[in-house]
Amino acid sequence: xxxxxxxxxxxxxxxxxxxxxxxxETLNKNLANDQSLREEFENLKLAKExxxxxxxxxxxxxxxxxxxxxxxxxxxxxxxxxKMIIQYGIRVAVVLIMLVGISAxxxxxxxxxxxxFSENYRPYIIHTMRGVPGSSVLSEKYKMGNMDSVIMEFKxxxxxxxxxxxxxxxxxxxxxxxxxxxxxxxxxIQENTNSKTDYFEDDxxxxxxxxxxxxxxPEKGLPFFEKIQADSQNPxxxxxxxxxxxxxxxxxxxx
Amino acid sequence: MEIKKDxxxxxLIQSLRTEANPDDAIRYLxxxxxxxxxxxxxxxxxxxxxAEDIFQEVVLAFxxxxxxxxxxxxxxxxxxxxxxxxxxxxxxLNKRGRSKLRDxxxxxxxxxxxMDVSHLIMNREITSQLMDVVDKLGETCKKILxxxxxxxxxxxxxxxxxxxxxxxxxxxxxxxCLKQLEQMITxxxxxxxxxxxxxxx
Numbered sequence: 344x345x346x347x348x349x350x351x352x353x354x355x356x357x358x359x360x361x362x363x364x365x366x367x368e369t370l371n372k373n374l375a376n377d378q379s380l381r382e383e384f385e386n387l388k389l390a391k392e393x394x395x396x397x398x399x400x401x402x403x404x405x406x407x408x409x410x411x412x413x414x415x416x417x418x419x420x421x422x423x424x425x426k427m428i429i430q431y432g433i434r435v436a437v438v439l440i441m442l443v444g445i446s447a448x449x450x451x452x453x454x455x456x457x458x459x460f461s462e463n464y465r466p467y468i469i470h471t472m473r474g475v476p477g478s479s480v481l482s483e484k485y486k487m488g489n490m491d492s493v494i495m496e497f498k499x500x501x502x503x504x505x506x507x508x509x510x511x512x513x514x515x516x517x518x519x520x521x522x523x524x525x526x527x528x529x530x531x532i533q534e535n536t537n538s539k540t541d542y543f544e545d546d547x548x549x550x551x552x553x554x555x556x557x558x559x560x561p562e563k564g565l566p567f568f569e570k571i572q573a574d575s576q577n578p579x580x581x582x583x584x585x586x587x588x589x590x591x592x593x594x595x596x597x598x
Numbered sequence: 599m600e601i602k603k604d605x606x607x608x609x610l611i612q613s614l615r616t617e618a619n620p621d622d623a624i625r626y627l628x629x630x631x632x633x634x635x636x637x638x639x640x641x642x643x644x645x646x647x648x649a650e651d652i653f654q655e656v657v658l659a660f661x662x663x664x665x666x667x668x669x670x671x672x673x674x675x676x677x678x679x680x681x682x683x684x685x686x687x688x689x690x691l692n693k694r695g696r697s698k699l700r701d702x703x704x705x706x707x708x709x710x711x712x713m714d715v716s717h718l719i720m721n722r723e724i725t726s727q728l729m730d731v732v733d734k735l736g737e738t739c740k741k742i743l744x745x746x747x748x749x750x751x752x753x754x755x756x757x758x759x760x761x762x763x764x765x766x767x768x769x770x771x772x773x774x775c776l777k778q779l780e781q782m783i784t785x786x787x788x789x790x791x792x793x794x795x796x797x798x799x
């Protein structure tokens with residue numbers, strides 16, 4: 344071992360606090376007198392400090408990775424839950440949209456004037472209006488449900504009363520003669536217009552619209568249904584829903 | 599389940615300065631101070647990634663300052679960490695060519711005092727140069743030198759982790775490794791000079 348490496352070894356022992364006794368004293372003196380030795384010692388000291396800085400960097404770096412995962416982990420669950428809720432919500436919305444779409448498509452494909460008519464037709468119930476004369480014979484036959492007799496009786500009348508038109512129109516409708524029903528209801532409406540009255544006007548308009556439906560002319564019934572739906576006071580208002588109108592309009596699109 | 603240890607300023611400083619294994623104290627620093635640093639960085643033109651990098655540097659600088667006994671306890675730990683954060687981040691912004699103080703938005707704590715800690719913090723470029731140099735040492739050399747100078751292990755303890763005949767062989771190896779590192783530092787441009795300035799501060 345040459346002198347240089349001996350000195351270096353002594354310097355390192357000195358640096359590590361392992362040099363004692365005579366060697367320690369001698370090196371102390373040499374360091375005081377030898378510039379290059381002192382420089383080497385300073386550089387070795389730098390190397391030692393560098394290792395400490397390096398070690399600290401490695402240690403903090405390892406903990407840094409752990410801690411960032413921990414600190415981010417505290418934020419992630421909430422974000423994950425929100426993400427899951429959004430994803431779940433989107434899936435539910437997609438399923439709902441698909442169901443609504445399938446339902447709408449089904450309704451569209453299966454809706455027909457006959458179906459709409461049969462689903463919504465309600466027989467007319469005779470009600471008494473004070474001061475309005477009616478044909479008791481026609482009423483009695485109507486109550487008995489004998490529609491052919493109602494029609495025959497109506498045809499024999501020379502000057503039918505407003506309710507006679509209604510009962511006869513309904514009889515034609517139930518007897519699968521919607522064109523005749525249309526004609527009868529239109530006559531009553533026209534007579535009301537001519538005499539500036541409105542006897543059984545609401546009934547006539549509703550059943551006229553239903554007659555158009557039965558006669559495969561939904562587009563002609565639509566304005567009447569829309570009028571009824573727009574008037575909350577109309578006695579037939581509850582029978583004409585938005586959904587019903589929508590289906591009616593879809594018939595128009597299909598045609 | 600991990601037990602999360604709490605520290606006072608005094609016990610935190612004591613642990614970081616003297617303990618051979620200050621992991622709990624470092625973790626405590628992250629749990630209690632990272633969010634403040636992140637808020638400051640993000641309010642001053644930085645990103646979450648910047649905040650992560652800067653906080654790691656802040657922790658390193660803080661521990662280094664404590665080990666060098668340069669922290670005199672004249673301010674709270676949070677104030678001191680703020681001063682370090684501000685210094686490192688403003689230097690970084692400066693390097694990136696941003697105007698720094700003009701748009702600084704961080705609302706300082708009541709006990710915050712303007713503190714010049716720049717001379718206590720190792721410049722990022724010097725740190726990087728130093729790390730590169732040490733990285734070039736062989737794995738065995740790094741292992742021995744870290745075990746001895748950073749973990750403060752005795753030669754016999756180091757021997758148990760290495761495949762050498764006896765502790766004298768390890769001692770000789772350590773001597774050669776330190777000498778090699780010293781030569782690498784002195785031959786790297788300006789590194790020895792800069793390190794001397796920093797370590798002798």
